[in-house]
Amino acid sequence: MKLNQLLYLPLWYFKIRFLKKQIPLQTVIFITNECNYNCKHCCVDKTKPHSMTYDEIKEHLINSYNLGSRFVDFEGGEGGRGKYRGKYGGGKYKKGSHVSPDDTKGEYKTINDLCALAKSIGFYSTTVTTNASYDFSYFNADHVFISLDGIKAHDIIRGEGAFEKIKENIAKFPHPERVSANMVINRINQDEVADVLKFVEQSPYINGISFNFYNPVNGDTQLCVNDREKIINTIIGYKKRGYKVLNTEKGLKYLIKPDFKKVCWITNFITLDGKQHSGCPDKTPCSTCGLGMAGEMRALYDLSPQTIIAGLKLRMN
Ligand SMILES: C[S@@+](CC[C@H](N)C(=O)[O-])C[C@H]1O[C@@H](n2cnc3c(N)ncnc32)[C@H](O)[C@@H]1O
Ligand code: SF4
DSSP, X not given: OOHHHHHHHHHHHHHHHTSOOOOOSXXXXXXXXXXXXXXXXOOOOOSSOOBOOHHHHHHHHXXXXXXXXXXXXXXXXXXXXXXXXXXXXXXXXXXXXXXXXXXXXXXXXXXXXXXXXXXXXXXXXXXXXXXXXXXXXXOOOXXXXXEOOOSSHHHHHHOTTHHHHHHHHHTTOSOGGGEEXXXXXXXXXXXXXXXXXXXXXXXXXXXXXXXXXXXXXTTBOTTSOSOHHHHHHHHHHHHHTTOOBOSOHHHHHHHHSOOSOOOGGGEEEEOTTSOEEEBOOXXXXXXXXXXXXXXXXXHHHTTOHHHHHHHHHHHHO
């Protein structure tokens, strides 16, 4: 991060804390629901597969930047597989849009074009999350999260051969310091948390791991774990022993009983239908939230030093 970018952060904090303004710092944008997997825990509605157009994404990024956001996470579906049409490729072009008609020339744009676009708008860093089922070594995102939902359980949740594919594809990525894993803990994989931590620790291709808990989809709680506190204490125990857990202890503790006062407006979400949400668009009650970032945002708001350091470390690679 550059010096002017670093200086933006205390200024942002001053505005949100002392001037009580709800300014987002991060944007999560769902650019496609197309995906080659059908994971058991997936919250993405894939009934009508489609992607946003490049023009729509550009407008959302500019709006988000103008709101104050400086970090963007491209989410899917499989963002790396999507093709994002420009104006002349059939995408919608709204009158009065910020998009210049020359911008898109009609070709399909890729995830790398989107990351480059975000940087050109002024975002400090870009993140893409992938199932790593294909060679993603061409990704130019500043950070790539690969979903790793267990060792044996990974295939049960994601389909046969999925774990082998991850091993094959992470080895091809040229910048291991820019790759982290993300595990969504649910009833199927809850006993494999320690094994996953050990796998990440010995892997030269993964820089760390973040944890989330399953967020019930359409109210279905069957995959919810029965003892969150025990699992969180296990993760904290490994973290204290030096394992590369990206969640902070404070953020993890918030997840034990997620009825704390949320500050999820720190992230603005843009869903595939083009709607902008200040905070989480999920219909799940906040009291059952499993998303690690909810705890981390709260810890950031509390000005927890460990959270600030972890956030900067992730973004300074
Ligand atoms: C929606 S996926 C999109 C990226 C990519 N397809 C993947 O699986 O990594 C992004 C992350 O959300 C997680 N996720 C999906 N459904 C979830 C749920 N119900 N609760 C919590 N996390 C979920 C996935 O495991 C993945 O790590
Ligand atoms: S790979 Fe990602 S988007 Fe696709 S089904 Fe699995 S969790 Fe959902």
